[in-house]
Amino acid sequence: MQGAAILALCAAAGSSPAVAIEVVDETGSTNADLLARIDTLPAPTLRIALQQTAGRGRAGRSWLSERGSALMFSLAWKFTGPLARLAGLPLAVGVSLAETLAELGLPVQLKWPNDVQRDGAKLAGILVETRTAVDGATWAVIGAGINLVMPDHLEEQIGRQVASAPWLAQMDRNALMAALLTRLTDTLTAFDAHGFAPLAARWNRLHAHQGELVRILEQRDGETVELHAGRAAGVDDSGRLLLDTDQGRIAVLSGDVSLRPAHVVQ
Numbered sequence: 001m002q003g004a005a006i007l008a009l010c011a012a013a014g015s016s017p018a019v020a021i022e023v024v025d026e027t028g029s030t031n032a033d034l035l036a037r038i039d040t041l042p043a044p045t046l047r048i049a050l051q052q053t054a055g056r057g058r059a060g061r062s063w064l065s066e067r068g069s070a071l072m073f074s075l076a077w078k079f080t081g082p083l084a085r086l087a088g089l090p091l092a093v094g095v096s097l098a099e100t101l102a103e104l105g106l107p108v109q110l111k112w113p114n115d116v117q118r119d120g121a122k123l124a125g126i127l128v129e130t131r132t133a134v135d136g137a138t139w140a141v142i143g144a145g146i147n148l149v150m151p152d153h154l155e156e157q158i159g160r161q162v163a164s165a166p167w168l169a170q171m172d173r174n175a176l177m178a179a180l181l182t183r184l185t186d187t188l189t190a191f192d193a194h195g196f197a198p199l200a201a202r203w204n205r206l207h208a209h210q211g212e213l214v215r216i217l218e219q220r221d222g223e224t225v226e227l228h229a230g231r232a233a234g235v236d237d238s239g240r241l242l243l244d245t246d247q248g249r250i251a252v253l254s255g256d257v258s259l260r261p262a263h264v265v266q
Helices: 003-012 030-036 089-103 152-158 173-194 197-205
Strands: 020-024 045-049 070-079 109-111 115-118 121-132 138-147 213-220 223-235 241-245 248-252 258-261
Touching (some): 003 020, 003 173, 030 045, 030 070, 030 121, 030 138, 070 173, 089 109, 089 121, 089 173, 089 197, 138 173, 173 197, 197 223, 213 241
Parallel strands (some): 020 045
Antiparallel strands (some): 070 138, 109 115, 115 121, 121 138, 213 223, 223 241, 241 248
């Protein structure tokens, strides 16, 4: 993959994202790399790794992959609004990725708050980490990993069914990244100006568990604790999950909680 080729493909599609692009053969974590340099980044920066040896997901979970099996990247983006306005950012990124994949012939759904699913299994994960720079600006480092192929031994190591996208694996990686970047930068620009509210309806159309009975779980001292149970009713304008419970409708903040269908034990 090459940064110049990605930007040229964006330009050919009528987009000119003002983003610096770095491509590295191998690193621990592209998110960690950008966070370590957040005070020195001159502009939004996209960092792509052909292999990550210490990829991370939400709540400190590991993201396992091997060379050539996934598209792994992080985008550092500077926001003008305060940190509190970024609450719905992972969901906005999910909409962007899902709509791009659908345009490329791969329909997917979204699992609250930050997973992209195909046929009920996880295809891509999103990790957003924020920092306040020395100049007071709010930066978000948006990491994404998309499974393109999934070797049997890697899925066994992960320990659960994982989706893949062999069709996209045959696509030129520069063209795939250009398509994702074009929509993502447009989404982030609009999100900075207007927040998540204009994207809420689009997220709800892609909701994998709309109308289903689900449980909201949290890890406490190594144990799984059920916080809420009810019927998923989409998300509100700030990205909170709306849950119809026996006590009425509640709104659930993401934090480090997880959503599971009611029939799934763990």
